[in-house]
Amino acid sequence: MKITAGVSALAGGVLAAGLAMAPAGATGTAAAGAGKAGCVSGTLTFDAVDSETKGKPTVTSAARNANWELWGKATASGPETRLAAGLTSHRDGTFSACNTTGKPMAQLRVKFLSSSTKMWRVVSDARTLQEYAFFSAPRPGAAAGQSLGTVKVPADMALAWKAVDTTNKLWWKRGNTRTPCWTRNESAGKCVQLTYVWKNDGGRFVSRWDGGNGYVYLGGLDARSQHLILHEAGHFLMGRLYDGRYPRVTNCNPHPMDKRSSDTCALWEGFPDAVSAYVMGDRRYVHGDSSFVDFDKPKGWQTGDQVEGRVVGALLDLWAKGGPDGGNWDRTIDAIATSRPGTFRDYWLVARPAAGLPVTGQARSIIEKHTIRY
Structure with a gap:
């Protein structure tokens, strides 16, 4: 991560x-x-x-x-x-x-x-x-x-094919029907390929997305978790939505789910967390060792839009069935591709209104439930 x-x-x-x-x-x-x-x-x-x-x-x-x-x-x-x-x-x-x-x-x-x-x-x-x-x-x-x-x-290659198969789930929900690529920022014949670098190394390396070459690096045993695969692929997707011009992220190493890091980090890590949960159809982030974070149980978490887990919970509720965004994330995907917000505040105050997404009523109640107030 x-x-x-x-x-x-x-x-x-x-x-x-x-x-x-x-x-x-x-x-x-x-x-x-x-x-x-x-x-x-x-x-x-x-x-x-x-x-x-x-x-x-x-x-x-x-x-x-x-x-x-x-x-x-x-x-x-x-x-x-x-x-x-x-x-x-x-x-x-x-x-x-x-x-x-x-x-x-x-x-x-x-x-x-x-x-x-x-x-x-x-x-x-x-x-x-x-x-x-x-x-x-x-x-x-x-x-x-x-x-x-x-x-x-x-057997020594199995997790490579697990990453290939798991990525189908993101592709099928990627929110882009305008081009045959990952995002609308890419045109036919110029699609950017998602590349995972994985070795059966026993887990010596930390999984991460490299903003320099755009590759996802998967630690050897991390590929056991579909959520983790999709989280790192979510970084790739976000990079493509920003067309490679993503904002500077601060105070993001480490980035605990339950504590304040920075408003840039909370969005930059929170969006891929939300990607993995949304694509998997649940409300969790599952680590390679099967331990997990439940975004519906924020007991003892710090508050506000600098907390990664708070941003995740808000996004998932906005996209949920019966939620204000129509039961999916498609309009958020368009909003991010258009406005390239650097923080959740930017997403809320600029990107959503520009995309015609609501910021009052049910939508405002959702973010306030997750301790985010503007």
Whole structure:
């Protein structure tokens, strides 16, 4: 959560599909490819600890909207060629990788990558930007009905695919339908890619978003928490909403949820906290060790808009079903992109009125409940 001072190998035709709402499902489902010569189908899953599911150490999940490539050899001893590319299903992680080149192959195998289209990826190093990848076992190229069944991501890479899958949740709720990118500030063909840098290092590094290169750095074990992944992705989203021209943030290391830091820090860290809770559909921030902060139970918290947790609670109530903002955050997303507020005060007194969002009645009662008064 600390702040310091954005290529998959998919073919261009596949990349364009479905980006206005969410990355599309696979170019064909596993069922669609079953029985066809030159097709390899299955379901991609990963086993990982889920901090949100306390008491259940390992959870098996589908790897949705994950990039795959089909590779083949014309002869057993010949060179290997990439034949096709696509995505696992956005519903259940199924895939059907088919040789559509018309060239017969002696051998086929599927390569899986820790990325989704060109919109987000997990890499092992910020210099090389190398994605994690692995191959399925090879299969005969001409045989029909080649189902791989369930394909498991190798255990030492599983959290990379967990970050890829979790990011779907933010993409689906990102509040931008004007362009096929993360925010309206970006245009088609110029989308900025969300890059996570993650290593299976046992948790020696602190998770953070780097404002210099725009990358998210995930500590090895921090990726067990979906909230933490989404919090750091929330920093990336905020950076894109500000079009890279974000305000100077002060007194933000450390930044406790329950105590005053600064008005700039409370918004800059509070908004990503609210992102993770809003996207997850709850009112918490869950750490990698399964401990959590409940924004509905601010017992003993300090007061005012310099307290990160107070800002989070106010934002979540404003966006809540039955709340003054229409039950979602879409107009706040537009307001931030337009006004780029530096503090919650700026958001309240400038950005909201400019966006036509209410600051009286129910809205004012909400922020006052969270001890913020203007």
